[in-house]
Amino acid sequence: MSSLQFKGRDIVSIEDFSREEIDYILKSSQAMEQFAAKGSDMLKGKILVNLFFEPSTRTRLSFEAAMLKLGGSTIGFAEAEIASVRKGENLADTIRTVENYADIIALRHPLEGAAKLAAEFSKVPVLNAGSGAEEHPTQAFMDLYTLQKEKGKIDGLKIALVGDLRYGRTVHSLAYALSLYNIELYLISPETLRMRHEVIRAIKNKISIIEDTNLENIIPQIDVLYVTRIQKERFPDLAEYAKVKGAYRIDLKTLQKAKKDMIILHPLPRIDEIAAEVDSTPQARYFQQVWNGIVVRMALLALVLGAVK
Amino acid sequence: MSSLQFKGRDIVSIEDFSREEIDYILKSSQAMEQFAAKGSDMLKGKILVNLFFEPSTRTRLSFEAAMLKLGGSTIGFAEAEIASVRKGENLADTIRTVENYADIIALRHPLEGAAKLAAEFSKVPVLNAGSGAEEHPTQAFMDLYTLQKEKGKIDGLKIALVGDLRYGRTVHSLAYALSLYNIELYLISPETLRMRHEVIRAIKNKISIIEDTNLENIIPQIDVLYVTRIQKERFPDLAEYAKVKGAYRIDLKTLQKAKKDMIILHPLPRIDEIAAEVDSTPQARYFQQVWNGIVVRMALLALVLGAVK
Amino acid sequence: MSSLQFKGRDIVSIEDFSREEIDYILKSSQAMEQFAAKGSDMLKGKILVNLFFEPSTRTRLSFEAAMLKLGGSTIGFAEAEIASVRKGENLADTIRTVENYADIIALRHPLEGAAKLAAEFSKVPVLNAGSGAEEHPTQAFMDLYTLQKEKGKIDGLKIALVGDLRYGRTVHSLAYALSLYNIELYLISPETLRMRHEVIRAIKNKISIIEDTNLENIIPQIDVLYVTRIQKERFPDLAEYAKVKGAYRIDLKTLQKAKKDMIILHPLPRIDEIAAEVDSTPQARYFQQVWNGIVVRMALLALVLGAVK
Numbered sequence: 001m002s003s004l005q006f007k008g009r010d011i012v013s014i015e016d017f018s019r020e021e022i023d024y025i026l027k028s029s030q031a032m033e034q035f036a037a038k039g040s041d042m043l044k045g046k047i048l049v050n051l052f053f054e055p056s057t058r059t060r061l062s063f064e065a066a067m068l069k070l071g072g073s074t075i076g077f078a079e080a081e082i083a084s085v086r087k088g089e090n091l092a093d094t095i096r097t098v099e100n101y102a103d104i105i106a107l108r109h110p111l112e113g114a115a116k117l118a119a120e121f122s123k124v125p126v127l128n129a130g131s132g133a134e135e136h137p138t139q140a141f142m143d144l145y146t147l148q149k150e151k152g153k154i155d156g157l158k159i160a161l162v163g164d165l166r167y168g169r170t171v172h173s174l175a176y177a178l179s180l181y182n183i184e185l186y187l188i189s190p191e192t193l194r195m196r197h198e199v200i201r202a203i204k205n206k207i208s209i210i211e212d213t214n215l216e217n218i219i220p221q222i223d224v225l226y227v228t229r230i231q232k233e234r235f236p237d238l239a240e241y242a243k244v245k246g247a248y249r250i251d252l253k254t255l256q257k258a259k260k261d262m263i264i265l266h267p268l269p270r271i272d273e274i275a276a277e278v279d280s281t282p283q284a285r286y287f288q289q290v291w292n293g294i295v296v297r298m299a300l301l302a303l304v305l306g307a308v309k
Numbered sequence: 310m311s312s313l314q315f316k317g318r319d320i321v322s323i324e325d326f327s328r329e330e331i332d333y334i335l336k337s338s339q340a341m342e343q344f345a346a347k348g349s350d351m352l353k354g355k356i357l358v359n360l361f362f363e364p365s366t367r368t369r370l371s372f373e374a375a376m377l378k379l380g381g382s383t384i385g386f387a388e389a390e391i392a393s394v395r396k397g398e399n400l401a402d403t404i405r406t407v408e409n410y411a412d413i414i415a416l417r418h419p420l421e422g423a424a425k426l427a428a429e430f431s432k433v434p435v436l437n438a439g440s441g442a443e444e445h446p447t448q449a450f451m452d453l454y455t456l457q458k459e460k461g462k463i464d465g466l467k468i469a470l471v472g473d474l475r476y477g478r479t480v481h482s483l484a485y486a487l488s489l490y491n492i493e494l495y496l497i498s499p500e501t502l503r504m505r506h507e508v509i510r511a512i513k514n515k516i517s518i519i520e521d522t523n524l525e526n527i528i529p530q531i532d533v534l535y536v537t538r539i540q541k542e543r544f545p546d547l548a549e550y551a552k553v554k555g556a557y558r559i560d561l562k563t564l565q566k567a568k569k570d571m572i573i574l575h576p577l578p579r580i581d582e583i584a585a586e587v588d589s590t591p592q593a594r595y596f597q598q599v600w601n602g603i604v605v606r607m608a609l610l611a612l613v614l615g616a617v618k
Numbered sequence: 619m620s621s622l623q624f625k626g627r628d629i630v631s632i633e634d635f636s637r638e639e640i641d642y643i644l645k646s647s648q649a650m651e652q653f654a655a656k657g658s659d660m661l662k663g664k665i666l667v668n669l670f671f672e673p674s675t676r677t678r679l680s681f682e683a684a685m686l687k688l689g690g691s692t693i694g695f696a697e698a699e700i701a702s703v704r705k706g707e708n709l710a711d712t713i714r715t716v717e718n719y720a721d722i723i724a725l726r727h728p729l730e731g732a733a734k735l736a737a738e739f740s741k742v743p744v745l746n747a748g749s750g751a752e753e754h755p756t757q758a759f760m761d762l763y764t765l766q767k768e769k770g771k772i773d774g775l776k777i778a779l780v781g782d783l784r785y786g787r788t789v790h791s792l793a794y795a796l797s798l799y800n801i802e803l804y805l806i807s808p809e810t811l812r813m814r815h816e817v818i819r820a821i822k823n824k825i826s827i828i829e830d831t832n833l834e835n836i837i838p839q840i841d842v843l844y845v846t847r848i849q850k851e852r853f854p855d856l857a858e859y860a861k862v863k864g865a866y867r868i869d870l871k872t873l874q875k876a877k878k879d880m881i882i883l884h885p886l887p888r889i890d891e892i893a894a895e896v897d898s899t900p901q902a903r904y905f906q907q908v909w910n911g912i913v914v915r916m917a918l919l920a921l922v923l924g925a926v927k
Contacts, residue, residue: 039354045657047686049679057386058406061358064384065410068356075682077675077696078386089887096897097676097886100908101683268406269398290409348663366695367715370667373693374719377665387695577715578707588714599718 006303010119011127014137014173019180022144028299028308029145029292036069036295042307043072049102050076051094051118052129053109058268059129059138062290063106066297070307075101095121104305107131125304127297133169138300139267140173142293147224149292150263150285154178158221160186163228163248163273165195170267171228172199179203186218187211190244193234215248219257225250225283227266227273251275255283265289315612319428320436323446323482328489331453337608337617338454338601345378345604351616352381358411359385360403360427361438362418367577368438368447371599372415375606379616384410404430413614416440434613436606442478447609448576449482451602456533458601459572459594463487467530469495472537472557472582474504479576480537481508488512495527496520499553502543524557528566534559534592536575536582560584564592574598624921628737629745632755632791637798640762646917646926647763647910654687654913660925661690667720668694669712669736670747671727676886677747677756680908681724684915688925693719713739722923725749743922745915751787756918757885758791760911765842767910768881768903772796776839778804781846781866781891783813788885789846790817797821804836805829808862811852833866837875843868843901845884845891869893873901883907 004024017025035042048067052060055078064074091109095118098105105126107118112132119126130136147154159178161171165187175195178185185207187195194211203209212218219225227250235241250264250273266274266286278284302308313333326334344351357376361369364387373383400418404427407414414435416427421441428435439445456463468487470480474496484504487494494516496504503520512518521527528534536559544550559573559582575583575595587593611617622642635643653660666685670678673696682692709727713736716723723744725736730750737744748754765772777796779789783805793813796803803825805813812829821827830836837843845868853859868882868891884892884904896902920926 045687047683061384061386061407061410065356068382068384069354073382073686073691074384075679075686075692077679089889093886093888096905097908098679100905100912101679268402270402271398287405287409290406294409370693370695370716370719374665377691377693378663382691383693577711579711580707596714596718599715603718 007306008125009304010115010122010125011137011300011304012115012119013128013135014140014177022141022177022180025141025296025299025303026145026148028303029141029296030149031308032295032298032302036291036298039069039071041071042302043067043070043305046070046072046103046305047101048072048074048076048301049098049105050074050078050129051098051105051107051109052076052078053107053114054130055079056108056130058290059108062293063127063129063297066294066301069294070298070301072103072301076106091117092121095126099123104301127300127304130169133167134172136169136173138293138297139170140177141300142289142296143170143174143226143265143267144177145296146265146285146289146292150288151223155182157181157223158184158186159224159226160188160215160218160222161195161226161228162188162215164193164230164234165189165228166193167231167234168228168267171226172196174226175199175203179206182207184208184210186222188215188218188248189213190230190247193230215254216257219254220259223259223262225258225262225264227264227270229269229271229273245273249273249275250278252277252281255281258283316615317434318613319424319431319434320446320609320613321424321428322437322444323449323486326486331450331486331489334450334605334608334612335454335457337612338450338605339458340617341604341607341611345600345607348378348380350380351611352376352379352614355379355381355412355614356410357381357383357385357610358407358414359383359387359438360407360414360416360418361385361387362416362423363439364388365417365439367599368417371602372436372438372606375603375610378603379607379610381412381610385415400426401430404435408432413610436609436613439478442476443481445478445482447602447606448479449486450609451598451605452479452483452535452574452576453486454605455574455594455598455601459597460532464491466490466532467493467495468533468535469497469524469527469531470504470535470537471497471524473502473539473543474498474537475502476540476543477537477576480535481505483535484508484512488515491516493517493519495531497524497527497557498522499539499556502539524563525566528563529568532568532571534567534571534573536573536579538578538580538582554582558582558584559587561586561590564590567592625924626743627922628733628740628743629755629918629922630733630737631746631753632758632795635795640759640795640798643759643914643917643921644763644766646921647759647914648767649926650913650916650920654909654916657687657689659689660920661685661688661923664690664721664923665719666690666692666694666919667716667723668692668696668747669716669723669725669727670694670696671725671732672748673697674726674748676908677726680911681745681747681915684912684919687912688916688919690721690919694724709735710739713744717741722919745918745922748787751785752790754787754791756911756915757788758795759918760907760914761788761792761844761883761885762795763914764883764903764907764910768906769841773800775799775841776802776804777842777844778806778833778836778840779813779844779846780806780833782811782848782852783807783846784811785849785852786846786885789844790814792844793817793821797824800825802826802828804840806833806836806866807831808848808865811848833872834875837872838877841877841880843876843880843882845882845888847887847889847891863891867891867893868896870895870899873899876901
C-alpha cells in the first residue's frame with residue numbers, strides 16, 4: 001500500500017478513488033473509532049473552514065465534530081446569504097481568500113462542479129460536502145464504512161437502494177462506489193424516479209443490477225435496505241405521489257418478510273418513509289450511521305492533512 | 310452528600326431538584342469562580358452541541374463561554390430555519406442524530422415539553438436552555454446563585470418579582486425554586502399579568518406570598534427587586550399599556566424609598582423598565598448577573614459530565 | 619519604545635495611533651508570521667467575542683483565524699437579526715452583557731461611532747471591525763503591513779488610491795494612516811466619488827496629494843495601485859456608471875504602462891474592477907493581502923491582551 005497517496009489530496013468525487021484506496025480509507029476509519037470516543041490532539045493547531053453555501057446542519061456538524069475530536073478547530077459560514085456572496089464575489093475569489101485562513105476547506109454548494117472548481121483554485125485541500133444534485137462523496141464513504149462495520153464485509157452483499165433514485169444526491173455516489181465491490185444491486189423506485197441512465201451505464205458492466213418498481217418482491221432476499229426520501233415536489237399529480245409514497249414505506253409488516261440480519265440504512269433526515277415503529281428493531285441502523293459519518297470524516301481529515309499515513 | 314447524583318443527569322426543570330441538590334449546585338458554582346476567571350482543562354475533548362431552535366444570543370453565548378472556559382468545545386446552530394427542520398424532520402430524530410456528535414446537548418425550543426422529549430430520546434445529557442413559555446432552569450440557578458453571592462444567603466430574604474409574571478419564562482422557574490427556601494415572596498404586577506394560578510397553587514403552602522399591583526408600597530421593606538419586561542403585545546389597549554409601564558418603571562426616585570442594601574436583578578434584555586440612571590447605583594446587579602450565569606452553567610456542565618462530584 | 623502601551627487598549631480609529639505606534643504594530647506583525655504558519659498557545663484560555671451587527675464573512679473569519687492561531691477561542695454572532703437586538707436592547711447593554719463572556723470584543727456595526735461607544739462601556743478591550751462608512755482600522759493596519767512587507771518600506775512610495783474614494787470605508791482609514799509616512803498620494807476617482815473634504819483637510823499639510831480623474835496618465839509613475847469597487851448604486855444615471863466603470867478597470871493593457879515592480883492591492887471582494895487576467899501577474903497582491911490581515915490581527919490581539927509587549 002506504499003503507493004497510496006492521500007496527503008494534500010482533494011476529495012471531490014467518489015469516482016476519483018480506486019477500490020484499493022477506498023478500502024484503505026475504510027481501514028483508517030476503523031482506526032479512528034478510538035479517537036472518536038476519547039479524543040485526540042492529532043490535528044492540534046489546524047483549522048477547517050466550512051463553506052456551506054446551502055444549509056446542511058447534519059453534514060456541517062459532522063465535519064465540525066470530526067475536526068474537534070482530532071484536536072483541530074473550525075470556522076466558517078452556514079448560509080447562502082453571506083456577505084461576500086451578496087456583494088457578487090465569484091467562488092474562485094472566495095476560495096483564494098479563504099485558503100489563507102484554512103488548512104483544509106469543506107464546501108457545500110448548490111451547483112454541480114462547484115467542488116471541482118474550488119479544488120482547482122485552492123492551495124489547501126478541498127473536501128466536497130455535497131455539490132449540486134450529484135456528488136456527496138463523504139456520505140458514500142460513510143455508507144460503505146457502515147456496510148463494512150455492520151456486515152463484516154461488502155463483497156457478496158445483496159443491496160437494495162429504495163425510493164427516489166433519480167434526484168437523490170447520495171444514491172449516485174453510493175452506486176458508483178458499490179460498483180467497485182462484488183455485490184448485487186437492486187434499484188427499487190417508481191418509474192418516474194428510476195436511477196439516472198448515466199449512472200446505470202457507468203456501472204452495469206461491473207456488477208449485477210436488478211431494477212424493479214416493486215419492493216415487496218425483493219425484500220426476502222436482500223441484506224441491506226438503503227431507503228431514501230421521496231419528495232412531494234417531484235410529482236405533478238398528488239394522487240400519484242400518495243400511491244407511490246405508500247408503496248415504498250417501511251414498517252414492521254415489511255420487516256416480517258425480511259431476513260433476520262437485514263439492516264436498514266437511510267441518509268437522513270427521515271420523514272415518514274420509515275415508520276417510527278421500526279426505530280427500535282435490530283434492523284434499524286440509520287442513527288448509528290451518523291456516528292460512522294464522524295469516524296469516516298476524521299479519517300479523511302487526518303489522511304488529507306498528513307496526520308496519519 | 311454522597312447520595313447526590315449529577316453525572317449523566319438531564320437538567321429539564323427546576324422542579325426536578327431538591328433543596329439539597331440546588332444548594333450543592335450553588336456550592337459547586339462558587340468553586341467554579343476561579344476557573345471562570347483563569348480557565349481550566351476539565352472538559353478537554355468534550356463537545357457541547359447547542360440546538361437553538363429559537364434565537365437567544367445571550368443564553369447561547371453563556372453556554373458557549375462556560376464550555377470554553379472548561380476547556381471543551383461547542384458546535385451547533387442558532388436559528389429556527391435550519392436545514393433538517395425545513396426538511397420536516399421531527400425533534401426526536403434530530404436528537405438521535407445530534408447525540409452522535411455530542412457529549413452534552415443544550416436545547417432551546419419554542420414548544421413546551423421539547424426539552425423533556427429531547428431528554429427521553431437522548432443518550433447524552435440534555436440541558437434545557439429555555440422551552441416554551443415556562444421553563445428556563447439554568448436561569449433560575451443563576452438567579453439563586455446571584456442571591457446567595459450578593460446577599461450571603463437566600464433564607465430570610467424578602468424578594469419581589471415585578472412586571473409580567475404571567476408570560477415571563479424566567480419568573481415561573483424562579484418562583485418554584487424560591488419556594489424551597491424560607492423567604493417572603495412579593496408578586497407585583499398589573500391585574501392582567503398576575504402570576505399563573507398553577508404556580509401560585511404549587512408554592513403557596515411552602516412560603517409566604519403577597520400579591521399586589523402596587524410597587525411603591527412594598528419597596529421600603531424588600532431586599533431583592535427582580536424586574537421583568539412588560540411587553541406591549543400583551544395589551545389590547547395601548548393607553549392601558551402606557552399606564553402600566555409607567556407604574557412599574559424603576560428609577561432613582563424609586564430607589565429613594567428602598568433599603569440601602571436592596572439589590573436589583575433583571576433577566577435581561579432590559580428595555581426601559583429600569584432607567585439608565587439606575588445602572589451606576591450600587592443596587593444595580595443585573596449586569597453582574599451575566600457573569601454568574603457563566604459560572605452556574607460551568608458547574609452544571611462539569612457536574613453532569615462527571616468532571617466534578 | 620518603553621513608552622508604548624498596548625495592553626488593555628481599544629482599537630477604535632487609526633487616528634488614535636502615532637507613527638511610532640503603527641511601526642511597532644507592523645514590527646509585531648512580522649514577528650507573528652511564524653505563529654500564523656505553525657500555531658501558538660499564546661492566548662490559550664482567552665475568548666474573543668465577535669459581535670457582527672452587519673455581515674462581513676471575510677473580516678469575521680480573519681479575526682477568528684487569528685484568535686485560533688494564537689490558541690484562543692471565539693464565540694459570537696454574525697447577523698443583524700439577533701435575538702437581543704430584535705428585543706430592542708441598546709448597544710451599551712449588549713456590551714455590558716457580552717463583556718462578561720469575553721477577554722476581548724471585535725465589533726462590526728453599521729452606525730458610525732458604534733465602536734467608540736462600545737469601547738466606552740466595555741471593561742474589556744474593543745477592536746473596531748468596521749463601523750459606519752468611515753473607520754476600519756484593522757484593514758488599514760493590514761494595508762500598511764502589506765506595503766512594508768511587499769516593498770520593504772513605506773516611506774518614499776508613490777501610492778494611488780483608485781475608484782470610490784467617497785463612500786469606501788477602507789480608503790479613509792488608509793489615507794489617514796499614510797499621511798504619517800513620507801509618501802506621495804494619488805487620489806484617482808470620478809468627480810462624484812472624490813475623497814471627502816474632511817479627509818483631504820486632515821492630511822494635506824502632511825503629505826503631497828495629487829487628485830485626478832484620469833488613471834492612465836499616472837500609471838507609469840506609481841509604486842502601489844490600491845483599487846476599490848465602484849458601486850452601481852452610487853450613480854443615478856446608469857450610462858454614467860458604465861462609462862466610469864470602464865475608465866477605472868485594471869487589465870493587462872493597463873499594466874503595460876506600469877512599472878515592473880508596481881503592486882496591486884484591493885480590500886476585496888473584487889467584482890470586475892480588476893480583470894481576472896491580472897490575477898496571475900506578479901503585480902497582483904490582493905489575495906496575499908488576506909494572509910497579512912490574519913497576521914496583523916494576531917499582533918493586535920496579542921498586544922492588546924498583553925501576551926506580547
